[in-house]
Amino acid sequence: MKTITGLLERLDYRVIDGSLDGEISALVYDSRKVTEGCMFVCIKGAAYDSHEHTEEIAAAGARVIVAERPVKVPEGVTLVLVDDSRYALALLSAAWFDYPAEKMKVIGITGTKGKTTTTFMVKGILEHAGYKVGLMGTIEIIIGEEHIPACNTTPESYFIQEYFARMVEAGCELCVMEVSSQGLMMHRTAGIPFEIGIFTNLAPDHIGPNEHASFEEYAACKGMLFRQCRLGIANIDDEHFHMVLDGHTCELETIGFSEAADYRASNMELIGRPGYLGVKYHVSGKLDMDVEIDIPGRFSVYNSLVAIAVCEHFKVSEDDLKAALRVVKTKGRIELVKVSDDFILMIDYAHNAMALESLLSTLREYHPKRLVCVFGCGGNRSKLRRYEMGEVSGKLADLTVITSDNPRFEEPQDIINDIKIGMEKTDGKYIEICDRKEAIRYVIEHGEKGDVIVLAGKGHEDYQEIKGVKYPMDERVLIQEVLKELSEK
Template structure:
């Protein structure tokens, strides 16, 4: 493709060579550069792509997109831009002939609820006859293909390549999670969002390699509403006004507030052995729908209410909405696994203090006989998370089973000791079983009538990372193995 075509929506200065050249492919990893490549020199948190200019030129790269000066021979084109990440997003869109403009793109941002809401929206729209692509924390879905995710919002080139494949697969819509990092790093630049959604915001992702402050986190979330036609937002969130500062889109609201355009009323908890859910009435002007969700908690109302708000703009029937909500399951997000008629067992991705507190507080509202929480913490991550999660579980759960998660390059017993330190700040009861399968088996074998048992931290993950290697470990598989072993023993 001609470089002039790729640069048609980019402000740039050609400081070396000519723009009248052909580009074979786009790369931002120097190891992938080859003859005719365009290489983006990206300044990252860990490395600076400008340092690899000579390497990619030696491999045959003919175009460099830079924001700092580099040395290059006369036959290599150097394009100077203000921000090479932003340029990468715009050039990638042009390279794939702007696929986002051929679909309706729905973007979801917020601290919690993004993943579940994306699956709910996809389920509802597909039940109404749309073909819907998905990009999110767990995976990207293109037709029948499921691609495991490395980031909530991938790099811009990957996003555009997914869009291109979605268009070719016949998708007319795509729903995607839009992280604050994705917005800050221009991974979604140039995407004409049909609808932007704000679920909620709490302090998170604040640190040296992420956001400098909560205010910066809020600002980055709010960028989505300067890039969409319609914003559908949670009216109950106390930071909503800050999130919407500078917005350029139309706004609709949802929530429990009487002032919300779409609101939840008459909320009731639903509980029976092996099942926790919630039902409510969704009300708006000229709209009334009685809804039951088989996912517990107030946040399930928010997630489903958001999905309903979006799908009303696609003319989806009430029947299709209800049918799809009943079928919308998200792997590892309060995923109930039937193992007994006496107690409820579930898997959830809660892997920090905030998400664990939200989960356990929600489950306590169902007044279980005992709330049992099994979890571990990842190695080579902030130690403070271990103390905090231990303290949360000790305070809210009737029994904590401390086990291993992804120890990485640390010793599991050292991580467990840190979690214990947090629990011992409370009066909570706990036991330690380092082997995760043994811990899950203990929880199942000691489950009592009326218990709610939650396996926290792994969620959708199907591996355990130990000393740089990922070993297969899916909690659903472990549970099946435990039940099969029990059956063979005649238990």
């Protein structure tokens, strides 16, 4: 139980009806979860607006209703008006859970690409140095030994605060979390006193009817993080650096290859040998050390520079930094799976044209004998994505194997046919194998010495969604099944 006035202590509000005396039993924003004596926060969603159902919500037991506009409530129910109910929900949730973010250091990472990998890098290094670290991101929420699958990159504010509270209870000293532009725009992270905010990069993405109205809005939402953190760490090489950091109120440090960067990478060298792709470089500026990481590509340099800069603020030793960077991995992000001494096989989440182009361009720099790309596209999603991904793979891969992803309520062959429209704009060679396991079998059986083979699109996912049902399907399991079956031939 919490007092009503205690929950409202950090909000600007007006009481329209009723009294603020007494306590409430729960904080709720889902009309299906109303309980007797709760405070209910009305949210206007894309398809449902609980402002229009306040009489039923009150009848179900709500004692206090928080809303953005005057609504009908019966006598005895308190009506509180706020300017923005999503913002209110964030601050009410923090109060409900006793402000857990103030009991640890929170590190927030925003950007179009690199959030997930950088989050795991920061967590890995800090844990190697002896800190207890919680994580919240696209793949999962990690609280001690507990791993909770994630639904959104940045959860709703109530769940963020609940996870924070559980992290504090589990003894976490820090939390590192991905902060999406949607999460910032919808105030899911409002009221969080970020110790460090991080900007990785920015490219056009998430622009559409239910996301951002324009690229400028997208950039502005990313920039909100840097008016809510003590220290900002940002990629100075990104062409939109000044756009995102405009109006920042935090201290600022920079990373990049630029001479102006506080943590500057130089002498980058790609390392490729049988079964291994990596990169090494030198850091200068606020630190002077050589680094090698077991993840390929220039973008891995950026991700690791951010992690290094963050960890400098937690007094991590150079030896701990180097050791942790050599072993840190992120499930489904350039995840190498050992199947042969002759060729390299990896799993990556690249599931749109921009991510696939970045991945394949990076791997091209290692001069493989052949670059082989296995991918499909999700059903009930934009056809444009299928054309674009087909065209990207056709241009950059030596061989594309078009297969099934999550067909959802579409026929897999229809999706494959759309991908082929993009492929046929190029001279790229391709074959189609609808069954994903059979596609994996094909590339393993036909792998040649010096090949780099990418299974793209599924990444960390361990299911395949068909006609509303999620069936178990983990590419790591499929690979092992194929290897076992081949060995028994």
